[in-house]
Every structure is written in structure tokens, then in C-alpha cells.
Amino acid sequence: MAYASQARVAGRTGPEAPIDLVQLATNTLGNRDLEVQVLHLFKSQSSSTLDRLMSESDTSVRLDLVHTLKGSARAIGAERVAVVCESLEQMMTAHPDAETGGLTAAVDEVNAYIRDLLES
Numbered sequence: 001m002a003y004a005s006q007a008r009v010a011g012r013t014g015p016e017a018p019i020d021l022v023q024l025a026t027n028t029l030g031n032r033d034l035e036v037q038v039l040h041l042f043k044s045q046s047s048s049t050l051d052r053l054m055s056e057s058d059t060s061v062r063l064d065l066v067h068t069l070k071g072s073a074r075a076i077g078a079e080r081v082a083v084v085c086e087s088l089e090q091m092m093t094a095h096p097d098a099e100t101g102g103l104t105a106a107v108d109e110v111n112a113y114i115r116d117l118l119e120s
Contacts, residue, residue: 018106018113023077039114042076045069046107050100059096063089066103073110081106 028034049069056062070085084106091098 018078018080018110019117020077020079023079027075027077036118038076039118042072042078043111043114045072046081046111050104050107053100053103059092062096063092066092069103069107076110078106078110081110 024035024038028038046069049065053062053065056065066085066088070082070089073079073081073085081103084103088098088100088103
């Protein structure tokens with residue numbers, strides 16, 4: 001993952017990007033190999049978390065899944081996903097069957113960005 005690859009991701013760097021690459025670099029102490037590993041891990045974990053969230057009926061488990069995803073998103077600099085998770089946690093407290101479509105869309109956007117970033 002070179003600096004040039006960041007600029008090639010559909011021109012999406014800076015504040016409008018789904019991942020704050022500066023935050024990611026800070027959290028991984030600038031270790032590029034670790035960045036790649038963490039991004040792969042998020043992509044895998046977020047997909048399986050969404051699958052589990054859709055099939056889970058226990059509210060406390062669903063809340064735990066969303067909360068865990070929020071922390072993972074913050075770790076890679078995916079603040080929009082973290083904010084959506086935070087809102088969903090609050091909604092699920094009052095309405096256990098709250099709609100998760102917004103979270104799915106946010107995660108899909110981040111995972112597409114990760115795919116583009118790692119393929120560059």
C-alpha cells in the first residue's frame with residue numbers, strides 16, 4: 001500500500017474518504033504491513049458481524065455486535081461506520097428490531113474502499 005495507491009482510490013482521500021488514512025497510520029504506528037493486516041481483518045470481521053447481526057434475535061448479543069464493530073471501525077479510522085454504530089446502539093436500546101440498513105451501507109462503502117486500496 002503505497003502513497004500513490006491512496007490517491008488512486010477513486011480520488012477519495014482526505015475528509016470525504018470512508019477511512020481516515022492518517023488515523024489508520026497513527027493507530028498502526030506507521031507500519032504499512034500492520035495497516036494491511038488490520039484492513040484485511042476489519043473487512044473480514046465486519047462482514048461476518050453484519051451476517052451475525054442479521055440472524056441474531058437476542059438484543060444484548062446484537063448490541064454487543066454493534067458495539068464491537070464500532071470499536072473496530074474507530075481503530076481503522078472509519079468514523080462514519082462508528083457514528084452509525086453509535087446511533088444504532090441508541091436506537092436498539094429503545095427498539096430492539098431497529099433497521100440496520102444504514103450500517104450495512106456504511107460498512108459496504110468502507111469495505112469497497114479497502115478492496116480498492118489494497119488492490120492498488
